[in-house]
Amino acid sequence: MRAIQYAAPSTVEDAVAILAEHGSDARMLAGGTDLIVQVREDARDTGVFVDAKKIPELMDLSVNADGSTTLGAAVPCHQLYNNAQFAASYPAVVDAARIIGSTGIQGRASVGGNLCNSGPAGDTIPPLIVHSAVCNIAGPDGERTVAVEDFCTAPGRNVLADGELLVSLTLPKPPAGSGSHYLRFIPRNEMDIAVVGAGASLVLDGESITAARISLGAVAPTPLFVQAAGDALIGLTANEDSFAVAADIARDAASPIDDMRGTIAHRKQLSYVLTQRALRGARARAQGGSPTNGH
């Protein structure tokens, strides 16, 4: 029987000190919807649980002077879709927050925790990428920032060094005429992990695309930022022909594996289809409507 330690620091500095002292034996605990399950199933050996929820910066959700939003790393999903301003600004993130687990799970699970779990299929990660979110990291050597698309390094791994923690995410203010959408494919209608997930953001000037970002989940060792797919759309009209161009690039960029959740061929096909559907949803929102795609 293994004894564990639980720490509940109230400042980022104290949390860094505890993490630095225990190294890889320590792990930040936000909602616990991944960590506790992993430890119980012997999938992770953690001796020191450092509760994130007593640290104000990690529970902060606020709009900054420059219009950007700070999303504390331990803010649970339900706060996002219950915050009208956040939901209006970052709809793709809210799309993800609404489909992670049940309502009960969404009361605890956090976007920051989903990112730090660094699963290739993490639903909130492609939406953060298409919204150009940046990670604010604190550690023994001070603070640093990393773009979300550069945060994950391998399945379950990320750039955080021993002693470092994710404090918050900064999401830039979306420009006028922008819209975003995230969706995933699951074989059932609930209770599943994405076979493929796709997020897209568009900025429109009339019918013309002035900026676009596309990101895929579950088709590579880390969530994939498909920059070329978004770049190819710039200057094009937001129509099916253009979306097909981007979807082709996204399918080519996907390098999935065969596993218990899907096949390479199916994931390639889904990369194409979901990119199209995410772009349609993003266009609808940019034009003041809402996505009509199903799953």
Place this chain on the structure above:
Amino acid sequence: MAVDTRVGQTIKHHDEEYKVIGTRPIRHDGLEKVTGEARYGSDINLPGQLHGKVLRSPHAHARIVSIDTSGAEALDGVRAVITSAAFPDPGDKLTGGGEAPGLPLKFKSANMLARGKVHYHGHAIAAVAAANPHVAAEALKLIDVEYEVLDPVLEVWDAMKPDAPVIIEDLYTAKADGTTAEEASNVAAEMLYEVGDVDAGFAEADLVVDREFTFGVVHQGYIETHNATAHWLKDGHLHVWCSSQGAFTIRQELADLLDHPITKIHVVPMEIGGGFGGKTTAYLEPLAALLSRQTGHPVKMAMDRADVLKATGPTPGGYVRVKLGVTNDGMITAGYANLAFDAGGYPGSVVGAGCRCVFAPYNMPNAKVEGFDVVVNKPKTHAYRAPGATHAEFASETVVDEICRTLDIDPVEFRLKNSAKEGDWQLAMPPYPRIGHIECMEAARDSAQWQTPLETAPGKKRGRGIASGFWFNIGFTSSVTAKLNSDGSVTLLEGSTDIGGTRTSIAMQFAETLGISVEDVDPIVADTDSVGQTDVTGGSRVTFATGLAAHNAANDMKDQIVEGLADLWDVAADSITHADGTFSANGNSATVGEAAGLLEEEGVFPIGKNTVTPTREGGAFAVHIADVEVDDETGKVEVLRYTAVQDAGVAIYPPYVEGQMQGGVVQGVGWALNEEYVYDDDGHLLNASLLDYRMPTALDVPNIETIIVEVPNPGHPYGVRGVGEVPIVPPPAAMANAIHDATGVRMSHLPMSPARVQAALAAEA
């Protein structure tokens, strides 16, 4: 569409009117289950109890070179560690009882704890009893097992190849002609069923369709995991509390496996959180018993979900080939089928049952069916709701649909023309008694769904499919003891563990016969010391056979009441009449309640009892209709509407007949679309969790409309046919036929997962 599925339609083909049968009382165990007061195996906690856990193999196929338990034994709090050496040598004995008796006991024993060799990933190696579950879990990590890893064989078509590694070195095929093979192989048994002249039949055909189908392994998916608590007393009495489909079956297995007198084994059936055929055999019970004997303490054990998926008895994957010949006007001339099912790590799959069902809905003058029971490196497979029939009839009903398309014949008309009916042959069984396939097909044809054209939607691929299903059901032995209490109520002891509301369906038959209200019967699922022999709850037999025992016990009680009243009233017993629950003779009359009071004063306490082994169980047919929508970009299939029609004989307790029908559909839809074991090349099961073993959720199935057809079974006084299993048979074929209707693609593997449907669509394009 606003369809109230709480009360379905019933179509009667008889004139019987009953007072209790066919009504919808509140089930006797309903309140306990809703409030959480019902006691399940995990609720057992005894003074001094220890906790047991099982070490499982990380390999699919390996020789066990050595097991060193000394590290675990040295851990503080560990009280006992056992390996297969703790079991008595099974020698050449055969197993008794259960759904598949007569297999070598050595295989069952080695499945409890691996004996020299590991046959599948998750195979139990050793068991530990400790002061608490945490210490037991730590102790497992201290058991040192040295393995010599061997190449696994995972699929039947590989295992049957002449150069395949042989998993059981002394397994010689039991041939269909009664001989035994001279060389060892993975084929445990071959079987052959034949009628008429199949070659002549195919020669008469204008069209012959010959197709192959393959299947993944699926699990029954019961919610309650296996659990057992055992207490071996110093005098040799062994008490066991467990979740199983039959306390008497577990008692027999314990007697066999432990070589212990059956009279000293007492098994208490706890409430059961689902079984579906998967809880017809012991896993933890013998381990808990041996650990208890060794420690002198009660030992409690429970599986987690991964244990259940890895190491209990899912139902086979495998292969089915079906070839049908028809004339241009749509009459079947011949059928051939070849079924190879994976038995898992030890012999004994359900392939024989599949063989008997594959052509059952049809009157087929010439038919030949071959079956193969094949050992592979997967868990020992077991029954799952109409075991084998779903595979077999997925294949045959898909081929029938293809024939109807090719010949442009309406699928309902084709089935009506060729339907099996009373007097027609059955494979390896007597000719059919009165059966209800035609009546079910007519009810399906007349149903709201079949009569409503499928709504089209722009850009959507929608289709409708229909399929028949048959399951033969079983009889076996059941016992009831009923005691008349002084207030006229009855305490009814029966031995069938209650999975599907059978306490109430048994009590209703007793009440009907004695002429009392069902609320005056208190049905109790009794332990092995308290009621007569009762076989496993399986084969849809409980309402049929235990219900018959209840009817007979009620008549026995009625006779005793009549005798008592005859003495009291001083009349001849045969002058007393019984109608509507009232006994009358010569101006005297008494209700059952009044009679109970009168007899009590005389010191007479009637006890009605009966043990019965009926054999005229009567087969059950079902016809299902599925409407689906296929997303042709992703391959995902959505069920839009579903109607299940089924011949229940006479529905004793309609809400639970409907519940069985709807539950069977849900499981069948899961099997059709997503459920399967996923293995890597080394034979590791990759999806041993309910996250990745994808059973349907409430959001994945629509309202399921039910139509009960009542064609009484002539082999039962109330016309009962078993209803629990056949509703899982038609769904995969109905879904496949609907997918074809929607897309033009024929699916030949279960499950028809999005990846497979999408791949098939891409191949067709």
